[in-house]
Amino acid sequence: MDASKSSPPGSVSEKGRVSEVEEASPASTSVYNPHVDVSGVDERKLMRKLDWRLIPWLSFLYLLSFLDRTSIGNAKLYGLEKDLHISDNQYLIALTVFFFPYAVPSNVFLKRLRPSIWLSGLMFCWGIMMTVQGLVHNYGGLLGMRWLLGMFEAGLFPGVNYYLSCWYRRSEFGIRAAIFFSAATVSGAFGGLLAAAISKMAGIGGKPAWAWIFILEGLATVLAGAVSYWIIEDFPEHAKFLSEPEKTVVIRRLQSDDQFSAAGETLKMKYIWKSLLDWKTWLAMIVYMGADGPLYAFSLFLPSIISEVRGYSATPANLLSVPVYVLACIFTCAVGYIADRHGCRGYLNIGCFVLAAAGYIILIVSRNAALSYVAVYMAACGIYPAIPNTIAWISNNVEGSYKRSVTLAMVISFGNINGAVSSNVYRAKDKPWYTLGHGIVLLYIGLGLLSSVLMLTLLRAENARRDRGERNEYIEGVQGDERTKKNGVFASVDEARREKGDEWSGYRYTL
Structure with a gap:
């Protein structure tokens, strides 16, 4: 029985209105809320309603998250190391400690609690840590704040990706995940501009420029976290902005897309074990590591790389990073759109890794500033789209709400822990060309490429077995x-x- 050929409950007519659902046959999916009349719901308008209610605010939260996470790279250019009397190795350790608590999987908490409470609470707490980071006076204080910042920020990215997968079909999730993640590229561009502007406050209140970067960005996050409680919606069956027929249509759409658990699932240990014992979980961890490790290295050190290679001071270096992130944002959204339209996530992943690899090979061999700057664009346009595309690919291939929550948490957490490695690969003694750092990042990309090819091959083989009836129950x-x-x-x-x-x-x- 091929799920792709079955008639979905609550199907859509040519005019976009959800038709009355016929009584389900014993062999078909049972209808969610069979007593609810959904004939008056226009599906296209409903999807636009979901998009406008969910995506903009979540993207804004991730923009703040990535801004807070990587602003230390901008702060470094404005005297952070000198004022705190720390060495380059100590700075690298400060980057590293962020990633250890950041590797804690928290999606089970999100599922057990309401997203409006869990996500807004995390954000409020990490905003406080970010603000206090601007008040530290020594190396120990910086380490403590980086640790706490990572601990509270850990749940946002895996939580939101899992949360969005509970609202959209598999063929709709990629572009939403890409738009959400593109906030990271926007934050890269915006972060450079913001840091350059905030640096003008140096000396106000006796605080240096780098301290004001942390304080102002942290206060903005605290405010956003406080209001998020009233803005973030809970899961579809409890969404206050939807009518009962609209809730019903959302869940029926998911069930028709082989997301049977959309109607709700009781937490059982077997769902967690299913994730732990699934080969896809472990292979996906390698795929995601291949993109996430380079992402952190790139975002934390891009201003420094541009500064060293092109010989610019802090502000011009930050400004030159802006167009890199803008192009990466465009590529990220384009890949998400193409993947949703054509379902070729694995092939696009391979293409992204190849492009990123080409960029880093040029960075390794080039000794020309202009050529190296072009290679930075290639690297960004390969790395950034691979992150949401990998998340969407994983989410598309795991059914069961708790299993998917655990799988995404494991994959993203494992990817995040690699930030502890990639944040140490760009050493001051290797400047201006950072050959060793680029080589290690290229190794990560190679692992991502090979594991993507293997994942694609194994999934195609498994689909073929099911087409031949070898998996029939x-x-x-x-x-x-x-x-x-x-x-x-x-x-x-x-x-x-x-x-x-x-x-x-x-x-x-x-x-």
């Missing part, structure tokens, strides 16, 4: 023979889907 009184009992015996297709998730024979992996 025995459905009592409906389908199967004695040979299919090895794949499980179930009373109905609904039961098979619910129990097996993405291992169900009708589920097809996204390539």
